[in-house]
Amino acid sequence: MSKLEEFRAETRAWLEENCPPAMREPVRSFEDLYMGGRNPEIAHPEQKVWCDRMAARGWTVPHWPREYGGGGLDKEECKVLQQEMARINARRPLDSFGISMLGPALLQFGNEEQKLEHLPPICRGEIRWCQGYSEPNAGSDLASLQTRAEDQGDHYIINGQKVWTSYADKADWIFCLVRTDNSGSKHEGISFVLFDMDSPGVSTRPIRLISGSSPFCETFFDNVKADKRNLVGEEGKGWTIAKYLLTHEREMISGFGAAPKKSLGEAALETLGADASGRLGNGILRHTIAQYQLDALAFAATMSRVGDEAKAGQGLGAASSIFKYYGTELNKRRNELNIAIGGEAALGWEGEAYNGGVTSRDWLRSKGNSIEGGTSEVQLNIIAKRVLGLPD
Amino acid sequence: MALVLTEEQVMLKESAAGLLAEKAGVAQLRALRDADDELGFSRDVWQEVVAMGWPGIAVAEAYGGLGYGYTGLGLVLEQAGRHLSPTPLQASVLVGATAINELGSEAQKQALLPALAAGEVLVSLALQEGAQHAPEQTALTAVADGDGYTLTGNKILVLDALAADHFVVIARTAGSAGDSEGLTAFLVPAEAKGLTVERRSMVDSRGVGALRFDGLRLDADAVMGEPGQAWAGLSRTLDIANIGLASELLGLATEAFELTVAYLKERKQFGKLIGSFQGLQHRAAELFAELELARSIVLQALQAIDADDPELPKLASAAKAKLCEVAQRATNEGIQMHGGIGMTDEYDIGLFIKRARVAQHCFGDYNYHLDRFARLSGF
Numbered sequence: 001m002s003k004l005e006e007f008r009a010e011t012r013a014w015l016e017e018n019c020p021p022a023m024r025e026p027v028r029s030f031e032d033l034y035m036g037g038r039n040p041e042i043a044h045p046e047q048k049v050w051c052d053r054m055a056a057r058g059w060t061v062p063h064w065p066r067e068y069g070g071g072g073l074d075k076e077e078c079k080v081l082q083q084e085m086a087r088i089n090a091r092r093p094l095d096s097f098g099i100s101m102l103g104p105a106l107l108q109f110g111n112e113e114q115k116l117e118h119l120p121p122i123c124r125g126e127i128r129w130c131q132g133y134s135e136p137n138a139g140s141d142l143a144s145l146q147t148r149a150e151d152q153g154d155h156y157i158i159n160g161q162k163v164w165t166s167y168a169d170k171a172d173w174i175f176c177l178v179r180t181d182n183s184g185s186k187h188e189g190i191s192f193v194l195f196d197m198d199s200p201g202v203s204t205r206p207i208r209l210i211s212g213s214s215p216f217c218e219t220f221f222d223n224v225k226a227d228k229r230n231l232v233g234e235e236g237k238g239w240t241i242a243k244y245l246l247t248h249e250r251e252m253i254s255g256f257g258a259a260p261k262k263s264l265g266e267a268a269l270e271t272l273g274a275d276a277s278g279r280l281g282n283g284i285l286r287h288t289i290a291q292y293q294l295d296a297l298a299f300a301a302t303m304s305r306v307g308d309e310a311k312a313g314q315g316l317g318a319a320s321s322i323f324k325y326y327g328t329e330l331n332k333r334r335n336e337l338n339i340a341i342g343g344e345a346a347l348g349w350e351g352e353a354y355n356g357g358v359t360s361r362d363w364l365r366s367k368g369n370s371i372e373g374g375t376s377e378v379q380l381n382i383i384a385k386r387v388l389g390l391p392d
Numbered sequence: 393m394a395l396v397l398t399e400e401q402v403m404l405k406e407s408a409a410g411l412l413a414e415k416a417g418v419a420q421l422r423a424l425r426d427a428d429d430e431l432g433f434s435r436d437v438w439q440e441v442v443a444m445g446w447p448g449i450a451v452a453e454a455y456g457g458l459g460y461g462y463t464g465l466g467l468v469l470e471q472a473g474r475h476l477s478p479t480p481l482q483a484s485v486l487v488g489a490t491a492i493n494e495l496g497s498e499a500q501k502q503a504l505l506p507a508l509a510a511g512e513v514l515v516s517l518a519l520q521e522g523a524q525h526a527p528e529q530t531a532l533t534a535v536a537d538g539d540g541y542t543l544t545g546n547k548i549l550v551l552d553a554l555a556a557d558h559f560v561v562i563a564r565t566a567g568s569a570g571d572s573e574g575l576t577a578f579l580v581p582a583e584a585k586g587l588t589v590e591r592r593s594m595v596d597s598r599g600v601g602a603l604r605f606d607g608l609r610l611d612a613d614a615v616m617g618e619p620g621q622a623w624a625g626l627s628r629t630l631d632i633a634n635i636g637l638a639s640e641l642l643g644l645a646t647e648a649f650e651l652t653v654a655y656l657k658e659r660k661q662f663g664k665l666i667g668s669f670q671g672l673q674h675r676a677a678e679l680f681a682e683l684e685l686a687r688s689i690v691l692q693a694l695q696a697i698d699a700d701d702p703e704l705p706k707l708a709s710a711a712k713a714k715l716c717e718v719a720q721r722a723t724n725e726g727i728q729m730h731g732g733i734g735m736t737d738e739y740d741i742g743l744f745i746k747r748a749r750v751a752q753h754c755f756g757d758y759n760y761h762l763d764r765f766a767r768l769s770g771f
């Protein structure tokens with residue numbers, strides 16, 4: 001047996017033994033994702049058990065180095081782990097902004113002390129992070145942000161307001177863009193700092209979304225003290241880090257473009273029935289679904305191709321912008337089709353009859369995909385300018 | 393299989409780009425068109441293509457080919473698409489040789505594949521009869537007659553018909569139009585008595601013909617495979633043909649797009665480069681994303697041929713449908729973003745839209761293949 005096959009056999013046996021039955025049930029909505037933290041939201045008691053067991057092996061973030069709490073697995077081993085988890089329908093044990101956003105940025109730009117302090121608690125699901133980027137007057141034009149950080153020797157004093165801060169009311173720490181210098185161009189003078197959301201002077205106010213839940217907040221800083229040990233990279237050079245992190249955020253969000261296990265065509269056939277030739281009766285709807293499925297297939301092939309090309313050292317510039325743009329638009333199309341196929345049943349908001357309204361709420365939530373992490377229009381600007389080299 | 397080109401494949405792609413750009417590019421297409429050339433391609437240029445070995449790329453080594461697979465041929469076709477190269481690569485190398493390989497008896501393969509791989513012989517498929525691609529609607533009849541058959545009927549859209557040495561003719565020996573059962577493939581020499589080849593002039597200026605069969609007599613050894621059983625081999629031939637055409641369309645659409653982006657960086661209006669207008673930038677960026685998706689699905693489909701993937705029919709229709717959509721959009725946007733100059737014969741973009749629509753139509757267009765994709769996806 002090759003080493004990889006040995007690894008597969010061990011992994012399979014371990015997963016069989018350790019993955020609790022409830023964690024092999026499909027994820028129905030965002031609430032089923034486990035995000036960890038000091039006061040974790042627990043939809044099912046086995047979520048924490050599963051996370052702890054996986055974390056003990058470093059498998060909540062299998063590709064990070066072992067010294068920072070990851071699994072130290074190479075690409076091939078990660079793939080095997082993924083396949084073996086998929087085989088038993090195991091859920092991801094932990095989802096968090098620490099894993100998908102802050103971690104990659106710290107690994108790239110953090111100093112050793114910062115990595116050792118912040119990465120292991122992310123892997124163990126102990127500290128939950130939120131992202132303090134957007135402000136009321138700095139959305140797409142993020143670099144015009146005005147939250148101020150004053151130099152006080154060994155620490156900063158921070159004043160200002162963030163908005164749309166996802167899970168700010170649940171998070172333990174924040175990675176935050178602040179202005180340390182106002183004298184240069186807007187891209188200069190931005191710094192990337194980390195601080196505890198329990199610090200005096202931090203307050204949050206949840207905002208309710210069209211989908212009914214309140215995952216994001218207005219976040220206020222009133223003379224908040226942030227230790228300089230937690231300045232990542234150089235003071236005033238945070239924009240580079242901010243952009244690097246955004247590419248990771250975009251890749252995470254574009255993952256929503258993945259097609260569901262049961263195809264929309266099959267779902268429609270079950271709900272609406274077939275005509276005499278076995279095809280979906282409504283030809284117009286069938287056409288729209290076919291277009292969606294074709295694009296979803298080509299999108300999945302593109303994700304694989306770009307991944308394989310990166311491994312082979314051939315790269316596509318601005319890949320994350322293409323994925324963010326296309327994947328989120330695709331996810332919106334899928335959700336619109338869910339509404340069209342489901343009809344009245346899909347428009348239900350609450351109650352048993354409507355399965356708690358997941359279809360309509362997911363549909364509404366999907367509208368945010370092409371806004372969060374940089375809007376579709378902003379992605380198209382990036383492709384036009386950075387990839388195609390079109391002029392200003 | 394990793395969705396990435398090997399070093400060898402990248403080299404093949406580059407050498408194809410070099411030769412086709414120099415010897416069989418848009419300028420040659422124009423020259424052939426303006427001279428009203430009967431064949432629609434140059435035999436001399438074809439000999440140079442042959443010297444590169446490309447006609448044998450996808451033919452198995454046992455039959456004198458390179459055994460390099462369809463992924464390699466697809467890369468050459470992509471370059472042929474970029475340069476609008478008029479050669480029999482599509483008619484004979486992609487479709488003709490594949491038809492012989494998929495439908496022919498061992499003896500027929502031995503007799504023809506080595507010559508096809510060496511570029512000494514040209515074979516073309518005679519399938520379509522009506523205005524739309526509908527293979528099961530084949531009506532041309534082959535009636536058993538002693539120890540042979542008599543063929544009567546018509547074929548159109550036969551690629552490079554005037555240059556072909558042999559035709560693979562799909563005929564009906566049983567059943568009626570609409571049945572996929574009862575179709576038989578015949579190998580017919582171009583000079584056979586009772587066969588008339590007529591040149592047709594299409595919008596893309598390529599060599600296309602119509603065939604008329606007036607009681608043409610064939611011996612039993614002209615039958616390819618089992619009588620009445622051509623459907624499976626024909627379907628696989630068409631899947632491969634469509635993936636090859638999707639490769640061509642990928643190159644064509646990419647080139648049309650790049651021509652257009654170059655123009656956006658050159659033309660000024662309102663005192664600015666038109667490429668600075670966001671209304672155009674976003675349309676260009678969307679098209680770029682679509683082209684990336686197109687490239688991925690074509691590569692996946694090409695690899696599916698070589699890997700004998702059971703999903704081949706579905707991937708073939710996916711690739712052809714997607715490339716029809718993207719090539720149509722790229723050529724339409726290409727003309728629009730050029731403004732008036734895009735409408736002139738002198739400017740190249742018009743040649744791209746013309747070839748695109750013919751390649752889109754051949755062996756089934758967007759509507760045909762999206763419908764087939766849906767059916768093969770179970771709905």
Ligand SMILES: Cc1cc2nc3c(=O)[nH]c(=O)nc-3n(C[C@H](O)[C@H](O)[C@H](O)COP(=O)(O)OP(=O)(O)OC[C@H]3O[C@@H](n4cnc5c(N)ncnc54)[C@H](O)[C@@H]3O)c2cc1C
Nearest residue numbers: 131132133134139140164165166368371372373374375377
């Ligand atoms: C669900 C959700 C979660 C979020 N989570 C977070 C979070 O955790 N942390 C955080 O910091 N932020 C978060 N955001 C904020 C998000 O990043 C911003 O909403 C986004 O960047 C857009 O900014 P804006 O809302 O100010 O819109 P605006 O920038 O005001 O945009 C309004 C419209 O104008 C368009 N537009 C703007 N500029 C241009 C241009 N140059 N060219 C063409 N069109 C343009 C936009 O595309 C959009 O259509 C979240 C947003 C959503 C919806």
